Amino acid sequence: MRAAYFTEYQGPINVENVDDPTPSNDGVVIKVGATGLCRSDWHGWMGHDSDVQLPHVPGHEFAGTVVAVGNGISSWKEGDRVTVPFVSGCGHCPECHSGNHQVCDNQFQPGFTHWGSFAEYVAIDYADTNLIGLPDDMDFATAASLGCRFATSFRGVIDQGKVSAGQIVAVHGAGGVGLSAIMIAAAAGAYVVAVDIDDSKLEFAKELGANATLNATTISDIPTAIKDITRGGAHVSVDALGSAQTSFNSVSCLRKRGKHIQIGLMTGDHAHAKVPMDRIVAHELEILGSHGMQAFRYQDMLDMIMTGKLAPQKLIGDRVTLSEGATALMNMDSFTSTGVTVINRFSA
Ligand SMILES: [Zn+2]
Numbered sequence: 001m002r003a004a005y006f007t008e009y010q011g012p013i014n015v016e017n018v019d020d021p022t023p024s025n026d027g028v029v030i031k032v033g034a035t036g037l038c039r040s041d042w043h044g045w046m047g048h049d050s051d052v053q054l055p056h057v058p059g060h061e062f063a064g065t066v067v068a069v070g071n072g073i074s075s076w077k078e079g080d081r082v083t084v085p086f087v088s089g090c091g092h093c094p095e096c097h098s099g100n101h102q103v104c105d106n107q108f109q110p111g112f113t114h115w116g117s118f119a120e121y122v123a124i125d126y127a128d129t130n131l132i133g134l135p136d137d138m139d140f141a142t143a144a145s146l147g148c149r150f151a152t153s154f155r156g157v158i159d160q161g162k163v164s165a166g167q168i169v170a171v172h173g174a175g176g177v178g179l180s181a182i183m184i185a186a187a188a189g190a191y192v193v194a195v196d197i198d199d200s201k202l203e204f205a206k207e208l209g210a211n212a213t214l215n216a217t218t219i220s221d222i223p224t225a226i227k228d229i230t231r232g233g234a235h236v237s238v239d240a241l242g243s244a245q246t247s248f249n250s251v252s253c254l255r256k257r258g259k260h261i262q263i264g265l266m267t268g269d270h271a272h273a274k275v276p277m278d279r280i281v282a283h284e285l286e287i288l289g290s291h292g293m294q295a296f297r298y299q300d301m302l303d304m305i306m307t308g309k310l311a312p313q314k315l316i317g318d319r320v321t322l323s324e325g326a327t328a329l330m331n332m333d334s335f336t337s338t339g340v341t342v343i344n345r346f347s348a
């Protein structure tokens with residue numbers, strides 16, 4: 001098969017022919033129909049993720065068709081159209097038994113712990129626990145866009161934040177995660193304040209449901225600005241970027257008993273960012289993370305998409321070939337595009 005492949009961190013990502021994968025006993029092989037480009041792939045290529053072993057094929061948000069099943073698979077067959085969460089739970093550890101596959105002790109992560117979906121085929125373990133059947137009329141590019149940023153935002157806003165109609169939600173950062181969180185919070189009936197440093201992204205945020213926008217390059221005190229326009233602060237605030245500044249702002253803009261949701265990954269110098277712990281005590285704030293979403297929770301999200309309450313397809317930007325996607329991944333840090341880039345052609 002053709003796969004985008006690298007043999008050293010920060011080295012060239014070349015499209016080459018490699019052996020086709022075969023399914024493990026509890027796994028399947030999926031012919032990739034579409035796969036999204038995500039900043040986590042870039043972190044893996046940079047060498048920031050200790051799960052990534054060389055040589056490596058990136059890619060973790062994808063959808064496609066089952067083409068081979070392992071001997072132990074009972075729920076899936078060739079021809080099924082599917083996607084998987086980027087964190088696939090083993091199904092038999094204490095976390096999975098408690099229904100929290102997103103923090104499984106033995107995670108299978110395509111594109112991190114195993115070769116990923118920047119390829120014609122990808123092998124997935126624990127398939128009975130994690131495969132999600134797609135509605136017939138959902139195209140692969142839309143389904144691919146759910147696997148990481150959209151699902152993690154759905155869990156963050158709906159399951160962790162428990163956002164309800166009439167609440168105020170602040171979203172810090174309007175990239176893929178942030179735009180997803182804005183759309184989901186707006187669909188839940190919240191008043192949404194979006195913060196970014198790029199006016200074009202804030203314009204897009206408005207199209208997706210943001211009620212107010214703030215540009216952090218022109219407003220020095222974002223928490224106070226949010227408290228002013230919301231008369232007291234956000235009930236739920238999301239750091240969708242993952243930085244010391246945005247996480248601090250997110251906690252600081254909450255009203256009493258508010259919830260901060262950390263979705264943006266905190267790496268490098270940002271890993272142990274400063275937190276206003278005094279405010280957490282005095283205002284009884286809650287600090288929560290969101291790390292993917294269990295396969296069994298996808299149905300509610302798919303229902304909201306099929307009834308038109310959510311439209312993840314609006315987040316899709318460029319549709320590119322495998323080799324164009326490999327180039328875009330290497331340049332991800334220097335080039336910011338609006339929306340999610342999706343690879344949907346694998347023969348070029
Ligand atoms: Zn597990």
Ligand SMILES: [Zn+2]
Binds near residue numbers: 038060061086149
């Ligand atoms: Zn991702």
